[in-house]
Ligand code: GLA
């Protein structure tokens with residue numbers, strides 16, 4: 264069994280990507296001195312260093328890396344060592360230009376950025392495993408080595424390549440997956456538009472074609488591209504396991520980022536020894552701490568509930584969004600501890616020292632351009648001390664109240680072309696339901712649609728368009744056994760091949776919901792419909808409506824105007840010993856809150872109505888005790904009721920009754936008992 268915690272790390276991980284190769288060696292001494300001052304416990308090294316480690320083919324220069332690892336070890340800092348396979352050197356591409364990826368339009372991307380890789384390319388595969396072997400052999404016994412950081416963020420910036428090697432690899436993948444070309448024809452429905460293939464050799468990647476291509480083919484290509492990246496990860500991982508047994512292997516995920524939607528992290532979570540995630544605040548006007556909480560919950564879920572590690576976030580602004588605001592005083596600590604509350608075994612950053620050159624010189628860092636007489640540095644030092652006082656939370660697990668079903672394959676399928684409305688964004692619905700649950704102070708586990716749901720009193724299904732029969736059965740049995748579900752529109756429509764389930768919509772869920780959907784009727788931009796509640800209340804919906812015909816379900820809210828007038832917008836169905844809610848339009852925050860309020864009542868969930876909005880309360884529990892994290896995102900001091908007395912770990916003070924949490928502050932109480 265491989266280790267699941269960084270070797271030799273006895274405290275929470277605190278540090279960041281450390282790129283000493285960008286600096287003269289004279290700076291290194293100052294780096295480690297400052298790392299000690301801040302309480303840094305681990306750094307990630309060598310992620311982009313291939314060109315320095317192998318300056319010419321087969322000629323290695325490990326001297327600088329030896330010296331930096333020794334220096335870090337002498338200063339008690341653990342090392343998360345990168346395999347540099349995300350950026351092969353320029354000489355490699357001169358020799359093997361076909362290792363550069365090709366877009367669906369047939370454009371071969373150039374060298375000069377990062378992550379330009381055709382993952383099917385045999386030369387790349389050999390070169391990547393060779394440099395990985397070299398590193399593993401050289402550093403297997405280095406005392407600083409705590410963990411391996413393979414590659415960097417698989418799936419970005421290039422999620423799929425459409426070159427001829429990939430075409431051949433795709434055909435092999437199809438042969439393994441389907442066996443015969445007839446099985447492919449059947450799955451993809453190639454009878455439509457005369458796309459039938461007589462032989463697997465006739466099949467290409469879904470390159471830019473005259474118009475919309477075959478959706479089954481497009482969906483399978485996403486699966487293939489994901490599996491191909493995973494093959495390369497596993498190849499590196501297996502070398503590392505063999506040569507450095509006992510050192511855990513990870514690769515940094517980006518689980519909740521819309522820009523990284525091409526990786527099935529359920530599958531990847533099973534391959535890594537420690538799940539690690541990178542998270543950056545997306546400044547699009549929404550509440551960033553809600554998205555952060557969602558990312559952390561999703562990462563923990565991908566880790567199967569086990570502790571995971573935040574491998575990158577930022578001390579302040581990033582530099583790759585259209586506008587990159589600095590973080591407010593205290594926000595970095597709230598962000599870092601927000602991840603810890605939801606299961607992270609520390610808080611790491613991109614990057615240690617802010618670069619002077621290169622594409623990311625305006626991205627914040629732990630040591631800013633301005634050095635140590637800066638707010639960011641002072642907050643970094645403070646955070647180091649806070650994390651140090653939380654050492655005993657290591658190994659404990661965050662406890663969740665409800666589950667949200669989540670599946671990358673469904674997300675992929677839903678974003679294919681020619682759907683009923685381009686305004687329907689599955690990710691938007693997942694975010695909205697998450698936010699509504701967050702506002703009721705419920706901690707969310709995400710679950711794969713086929714996973715065991717019996718531990719949850721309430722399961723939310725936001726726009727889960729693709730559901731296998733097994734997933735449909737899973738939800739049905741969950742409700743039959745007494746569970747409560749809330750299902751949002753355009754769920755349970757197609758199977759794993761993007762084929763509509765037989766019979767009326769929503770094929771995978773119509774029994775449990777007690778209804779059929781006769782037609783989808785999306786709204787035009789700016790259009791809204793009125794919805795009347797059975798209790799006299801009124802709401803509006805936009806983007807989407809459906810002609811819902813109850814077949815056992817009871818209408819709770821009904822469309823008051825528009826094409827669907829008179830049909831139910833929200834229904835409730837008793838099924839077995841449980842209850843299934845359905846909503847067929849896009850409700851705003853108020854409507855979602857009302858809907859969840861009823862479902863929560865059915866499910867008997869305790870929604871902590873005594874907590875103010877934007878005050879986050881999350882628990883981690885385990886052998887060392889139960890820890891209550893209270894994060895105050897508001898500008899007012901608040902008091903959080905405690906179920907038992909305890910000790911506040913950041914201040915060292917006793918806490919009883921109602922815990923004062925100052926504006927913008929975080930408090931962590933280890934509860935007595
Ligand atoms: C990603 C990468 C890092 C860096 C940061 C900047 O997470 O892994 O190398 O580019 O983004 O935010």
Ligand code: ZN
Pocket residue numbers: 364365381382383384424425426427428429
């Ligand atoms: Zn390729």
